[in-house]
Amino acid sequence: MTLLNLGCGTRTSPSAVNIDWAVALRLKRSRLGRGVAPLLLRGERRARYDAMAGELVCHDLRRGIPYDDGTVDAVYHSHVLEHIDRAAVPGFLAEIRRVLRPGGVHRIVVPDLELEVRRYLADLDAVDRGEAAADGHDRFVHGLLEQSVRREAAGTSAQRGARRWLENTLLGDARRRGETHQWMWDRVNLRAVLTEHGFTDVDVVDHRTSRIPGWPETGLDQEPDGTEYRPGSLYVEAVAG
Ligand SMILES: C[S@@+](CC[C@H](N)C(=O)[O-])C[C@H]1O[C@@H](n2cnc3c(N)ncnc32)[C@H](O)[C@@H]1O
Numbered sequence: 001m002t003l004l005n006l007g008c009g010t011r012t013s014p015s016a017v018n019i020d021w022a023v024a025l026r027l028k029r030s031r032l033g034r035g036v037a038p039l040l041l042r043g044e045r046r047a048r049y050d051a052m053a054g055e056l057v058c059h060d061l062r063r064g065i066p067y068d069d070g071t072v073d074a075v076y077h078s079h080v081l082e083h084i085d086r087a088a089v090p091g092f093l094a095e096i097r098r099v100l101r102p103g104g105v106h107r108i109v110v111p112d113l114e115l116e117v118r119r120y121l122a123d124l125d126a127v128d129r130g131e132a133a134a135d136g137h138d139r140f141v142h143g144l145l146e147q148s149v150r151r152e153a154a155g156t157s158a159q160r161g162a163r164r165w166l167e168n169t170l171l172g173d174a175r176r177r178g179e180t181h182q183w184m185w186d187r188v189n190l191r192a193v194l195t196e197h198g199f200t201d202v203d204v205v206d207h208r209t210s211r212i213p214g215w216p217e218t219g220l221d222q223e224p225d226g227t228e229y230r231p232g233s234l235y236v237e238a239v240a241g
Pocket residue numbers: 006007008009010011019020021022059060061062077078079080083177178179
């Protein structure tokens with residue numbers, strides 16, 4: 001089975017072809033990169049780099065998906081769609097439809113706007129009732145907005161001195177690296193855009209369930225202990241017509 005993991009970042013699977021333009025993949029794919037990676041990456045970043053497994057493809061998805069028509073059984077992307085400019089979403093979906101065989105599965109994971117808004121409103125009400133502290137409320141606004149307005153990439157902002165300067169100079173800001181959210185999705189607008197672009201059988205699922213055979217074993221949406229990799233996500237599957 002050919003399963004593509006688009007915009008994989010460091011969340012790769014041996015069961016998938018993992019595609020991203022991120023530096024981590026470039027480092028992992030070349031002998032020189034593997035040599036310098038231990039000097040560049042520390043702590044949690046290094047652990048994520050070391051854990052990367054499976055086939056890795058460095059590619060800018062704005063240039064399409066490097067597969068022939070109807071040759072792929074399933075396409076998965078997690079926390080990628082919200083990073084794509086809204087005007088480019090139809091082209092991205094058309095590319096996924098093109099590479100999927102008829103009946104192939106398209107699995108999408110995005111931050112769930114509905115959940116975030118409900119949490120925001122619930123906290124606002126709790127503050128009004130005096131059941132939650134007003135000074136903690138801003139974290140709900142943060143959840144809604146921070147990743148859309150962020151200037152510096154998150155990993156880089158945690159670095160110090162010369163390393164931070166070098167990363168910003170070489171790699172650019174959060175927007176240039178594709179790290180900022182360009183849109184937000186919920187179960188209604190995601191279903192609508194999928195249907196509009198030729199996908200059928202659109203269903204909301206969860207991190208464990210999928211039409212893709214052996215999904216839990218891919219390790220993409222859940223950790224080895226069975227916990228959800230990205231809590232607060234919306235999981236949707238659709239079929240290529
Ligand atoms: C929030 S991360 C999600 C990573 C991973 N899928 C996960 O769930 O942890 C978004 C990923 O999309 C990738 N990405 C954004 N724009 C891209 C593009 N044009 N081509 C390839 N990858 C892209 C970024 O490099 C980043 O790794």
